[in-house]
Amino acid sequence: MTNHWSDMVHADVIMIMGSNAAENHPIATKWITRAKEKGAIVVSADPRYTRTSSFADVYCKFRSGTDIAFVGGMINYALQNDFVQKDYVLNYTNASFIISEKYGFDDGLFTGYNPASRSYDKSHWAYELDGKGMPVRDMTLQHPRCAFQLLKKHFQRYDVDTVCNITGAPRDVYLQVCRHYTSTWAPDRVGTWLYAMGATQHTHGTQNIRTYAILQLLLGNVGLAGGGVNALRGESNVQGSTDMALLFHILPGYLASPTAADQSLAAYLASNTPRTNDPKSANWWGNYPKYIVSLLKAWYGGHAARENDFAFSYIPKRSGDYSWISLFEAMYAGQIKGLMLFGQNPAVGGPNTNKEIKALEKLDWMVAVDLWETETASIWKRPGVKPADIKTEIFLLPSASSVEKEGSITNSARWAQWRYAAVHPVGNSRSDLWILDALCKAVKKEYAAGGVFPEPITRLAWDYGTGEEVDVRKEPDVHRVAKEINGYFTQEKTVGGRQYKKGEQVPGFALLQDDGSTCSGNWLYCNSYAGPEKKDNKMARRSKRDAMNGIGLYPDWAWCWPVNRRILYNRASVDPTGKPWNPKRWVIRWNAGKKQWEGDVPDGPWPPGEKHPFIMKPDGHAWLFAGNLNDGPLPEHYEPLESPLPNMMSRQQVNPAIKLWHKDAPEMNAVGTADRFPIVGTTYRVSEHWQAGAMTRNLPWLAELVPDVFVEMGVDLARQKGVQNGDRVTLETARGKMSGYALVTRRFEPFRHNGKIVHEVGVIWHFGYQGIVKGDSANVLTPHVGDANTMIPEYKAFLCNVYKAKGGAS
Amino acid sequence: MKALLIDVTRCVGCRGCQVACKEWNELPAEKTRFFASPKGYQNPRDLSSKTWRVVTYNEAQTNGRFEWVFGHLQCFHCIEPSCATACPVSALQKTKEGPVVYDPDRCLGCRYCQLACPFLVPRFEWDKAIPKITKCTMCADRVAAGEEPACAKVCPTDAIVFGEREDLIAEAENRIHRNPRGYVHHIYGKDEVGGTCVLHLSNVPFEVLGYRTDLPKISLREYTKTAMQVVPHVKIGLAVALGAVSWVIQRRIRNGRDEKNGSSSGGES
Amino acid sequence: MKAKSLNLLSGQSVIWFLAVLGLVLIVYRFVMGLGAVTNLSDGYPWGIWIGLDILAGIALAAGGFVMAGTVYLLGGQRFHVMARTAVLTAFLGYLLFIFGLIVDLGRPWNIWKPVFNWQHESPMFEVSWCVMLYTFVLFLEMLPSVFERYRLEKLHSLWRMMVPWLIVFILGLFTLAMTHSPQWALAMVAVLLVWEGLIRLRIMPRHAEVSILLIAAGVILSTLHQSSLGSLFLIVPHKLHALWHTPILPLLFFFSAVMVAPAMVIFESLVTERTLGYKAHLDLLHAAARVMPYLLGVYLFLKLADLVGRGAVPHALALTPQAVSWWMEMGIGAVIPLVLFMTPELIRNRAGLFGTSVLVIAGVVWNRLNVAVVGVIVRPWETYYPYWAEVFITVGIISVGLLAFRWAMRNLPIHVEGESPHPA
């Protein structure tokens, strides 16, 4: 989230699209209902009417997988009607930047496309540079190749009728949405955009979010209180775990994970450190070397020195894509022998689970570290298999739950909040930290006896206070971990005139060094534990004091990265002279007398106008036109991999930059077509269950509320299929079949596209064959295909058919 | 007098309250199947000895708008509760703090309270050898400890708030006043059966939520009051009347006999 | 009428079997809870046990107070021969009713709690006191038979001495419990003391065999609780169907109980004659039958006037299960017997008398079931039908009653052969 939960109260319009906030982020609704009470308009756009829609002022339906058309139309509406905050767009976005002559767009394809590799040469989309290497700009925004004009031209094609034909949104309601939302172009009106998996789980998920970002920038809603582009994140600590490099392509702090091409630290830095010739650009990522060197120091301590490239050679270099689907495909192909799962349940949650479970069966061993014996941990005894036929050796390590251990959890708002163990772990369970600590010590011992390349392991700096031997009674010191993540000086060092002693905590990431004198496990968290004592742990703060702007930033409640900045890009909340666009709800403002900013922690200390506000971008501007994405600089509508309709925008049916697994690895990757599977299917969650369900289907109170899998379908479709509410129905895709109870409801309506009626059904994916209540996982239906940039699976749109199960009624 | 104000326009149907109620009161889960209501999600179907609070899911077309609104079943903590009027031993009692509380040590298990409650709230433990009447207690134990009821505490949207009844009525009136088009202009529970300590606001007619709208504005106690008040009159009146009548009749009989045969037999020895 | 079907009391083994079965089921009920043997639910907390065993049972036991009152207070001395049977029936009826209540109550070990927790606003409280006290009164009324049987002269005279004071005490206490007002209690005590005083002064009539105050207490208590059983349902205007929910429900309950008393007397006499061989006093039965049309007529008038007065007639004309049940109740229990009782030829023979009385009884039973079960409408999806075990427990309790009745008739000087009331 650029903003934070309680900040939603400041919004004038709240757009909830791609999220079902009421069900999946109930606390968000606290602030939304408060905003409503103050007069805010709430819009819910979702293929079906949800508990979120129930309190929205406007609910607009649209077919799954058509977000880009929907929001593209809103962008067009804003541009055509000039509902644009011009000063903001001109000064803070790259609207005025001239794009290379090589850029072009035709019939769904941008220039630079290579059909063989299904990828783009992104150099076609670069800025035009002047002699000094500075981007050329046209501050009149009239140049036909300036980003603004290209944007306008691109989205002109998304007129209301086209959009409604693609999306199936009712025209009048859609226009109402456009009107409400674009009203926030006024400097003193703010709109916030809340999204989650409804937006991301698509082959064009990243571009979905891009449309939100573009619209928010045009309306001048980023950086302001009550604005922003807000990903309501998922697992309670998923923000923390992505910060700490949950994903394969990053190292902690969103540093790129090195690839095979990065043979030296210098080469790695050359390809990853952005450069700018614009003196007004802060280009924060220019500090890249400091962050990676400090990270390597945290990992290898004394073994990381300038002489050995700070042990850069010890860290793995990837040679491809290790995203979820790729891993499971590799596993299925027999290329992976062992698997460690910490708190994951792919047998329920992974896409195309029929295939993924088969892939798990090909492993030699699997270790599941979990609170429960999950479906994944029990694939060997799942219904319909003989345990003897499964060769995978499976270990289940019982782990302590969040309330049984101390540590931090980072929420969507980037607040790292310290928690304490409330109870002792039950039975023989151990904290994940203990398990990892023991594992690491044991593996180190193995490698001490020799190995092909043992140093990356044997030289790991590893001391969390439990000694050399594995001891069940010794819990690693989580404060040591936290302090290391913050980072400390590894030697005496003078920075900015102040001397720091060896071992002293680094007070903030501006002080991190690229010479090995500092270490930091994650530069973003530098400042979270700024001193040696537990009282210096800012994550443990719980003060309810508000900042002077009185907008509920509560700066002394926990700690927020970066450097406790509560609203990101807040330099964009003021005009170029430092005056807030919206004085009633100001985030920061320049105090000319004191020559300093007041309010939130600003994006850098420089006086107004001295630096461009979007300091994380090399050019200092927010990108309306984004030349770095895999599938194009501007969002373009493509249909999902499986769709009942041809793409009405171009002849490119699906995102041209996605990997087509059904072509590359056809086994168990069938793709369905509309003749057999004419109905759009989607999957989602309910408040009452958590994810793959181990944590809720094992709790009687929650099992009681939603005891069975259900398939939501509209009244018309049910009538057509002869299905009544409460009947058992079978849902089938090209990949699998599942059954559930039919929930026939008026909340799911058919869509009309160019006169053609398309039905959609939805199913919850929380069920599996373990727990107090059991049922089929919806993921037997979903395909192996991912987003062109993030590889997130397309869980939200596929083709299916539904019929009354044999032996029908309940 | 303490009360709860439930504003269904704020309720997002998350059921945190329903689970919190079970958690605080240590009520077991029920065995359920699919959904108890065709409108979806509602489970269990109804209040029971194991379930003192149920969120209901209601689909409606009102004012040309499709609405999905969430109703709430729980004890209303009536100001003059018919359950307490009915109970022969005051096992159910209205406390002056607001909650209507139950004392199993007195209860006979006659279940007259169940019959008497207009909202079908008290539930009996049919499956127990030593059964009790059960219902929402307004978390009287929490309230006594200065806490708010569990359901109000967890509600993310403050759809349930706890406070002094008058304050909540003022607040409710205020909400209607501030947003006259957003509410049905009625505070359910303000006058129903003489007033309750659980008040509801809604944006759809209360029938849509499944609430009874045919209840009198007076306490149901009024319906038995007269019958109960005349008891002593009847008793004394009857004693006097019986005496008088028997005296008159016996005299007549005696006189009749005397006239006939002069003997004095009558009923006397 | 076939002899076989009337041969209820002599179908000994069947009755024993049913009684034992009932008792076994009752044991099961106490182990497993009410849910295991009934179809009762939170929507229908009261079923046939309340409807039949209690509401109808008590109404049918009204013969006791009506006969006692008629004989000792209203000068109907010639019915004296039947009084003891009626009192016995009532006493057994109430014992069984209390037994049934213990089975029905969820927490019967607390059955005595109303003695100390005075919640006088509750009709249930009033009913429980009345029943408690009236059963005690019946017990007192029964005692002389025992004294006679076992020739316990001393105890008998002690009884004679104590009874009036006991009555003054319990009615005084009851008044205090119902009013929480010492004034009211004292007023009650005063009235009774004056009465007893006048009896002692021979100004008011007295009776050698019984205490007039005891009889009066029986009448007062019965009047109160017969009507209070109706009051129980006043509090549910929202649940009880408009055909039955009326402010005069207590009055209707009382009146129908009075009305059913002669019918019960006729029924009992004929049944005991048939099964136990005690000769029925046909002349008296005819006399009882002659009052029936008046009673039925007044009852019908009350019912209809009430219906019209409350504007509830349309409910009777609607095609609902409740309306059908109402018509059956009225037809079988009031209109047809009214016509029949006015047909002299019919009531002159035993079969006619018997059949017509049975109709009246059935009508009152039906009425009580209508009020307690059929007329209670909770929610559309909720219905109540008795579970088989529920039925057999009721049957079992009645069987125990029949066995007890037979024992008492055989062993106590209850039945007085066809002779005129003996002068004392």
Ligand SMILES: Nc1nc2c(c(=O)[nH]1)N[C@H]1C(S)=C(S)[C@@H](COP(=O)(O)OP(=O)(O)OC[C@H]3O[C@@H](n4cnc5c(=O)[nH]c(N)nc54)[C@H](O)[C@@H]3O)O[C@H]1N2
């Ligand atoms: N109670 C509960 N809360 C949770 C979770 C849980 O399992 N249970 N999971 C957590 C996790 S890990 C996550 S990631 C978040 C997810 O939070 P959400 O993204 O809110 O979760 P979903 O229910 O998967 O999907 C949201 C909505 O997307 C809609 N949708 C379907 N297709 C499309 C589409 O094409 N476009 C758009 N815009 N919307 C579409 C669905 O109808 C659904 O209502 O929730 C978190 N919170």
Ligand SMILES: Nc1nc2c(c(=O)[nH]1)N[C@H]1C(S)=C(S)[C@@H](COP(=O)(O)OP(=O)(O)OC[C@H]3O[C@@H](n4cnc5c(=O)[nH]c(N)nc54)[C@H](O)[C@@H]3O)O[C@H]1N2
């Ligand atoms: N069809 C469909 N599939 C989906 C999605 C969808 O929308 N549709 N959403 C996807 C999304 S967004 C997500 S995030 C994934 C989630 O997929 P998973 O992460 O596989 O699902 P969870 O059920 O959250 O698994 C978490 C496990 O961690 C265990 N656990 C809890 N606390 C701890 C702990 O402290 N330590 C350890 N070791 N274990 C712990 C829990 O018991 C649980 O089994 O599913 C994805 N799958």
Ligand code: SF4
């Ligand atoms: S489930 Fe937990 S984390 Fe999610 S909103 Fe509720 S309290 Fe917050």
Ligand code: SF4
């Ligand atoms: S709602 Fe029912 S149980 Fe609750 S106080 Fe009122 S009458 Fe009693």
Ligand code: SF4
């Ligand atoms: S069941 Fe218990 S609480 Fe209810 S009325 Fe009877 S005695 Fe009172």
Ligand code: SF4
């Ligand atoms: S007040 Fe307490 S007992 Fe009543 S519904 Fe709320 S949580 Fe449950």
Ligand code: SF4
């Ligand atoms: S917790 Fe609040 S929002 Fe959730 S269902 Fe209950 S009342 Fe509604």
Ligand SMILES: [Mo]
């Ligand atoms: Mo997630």
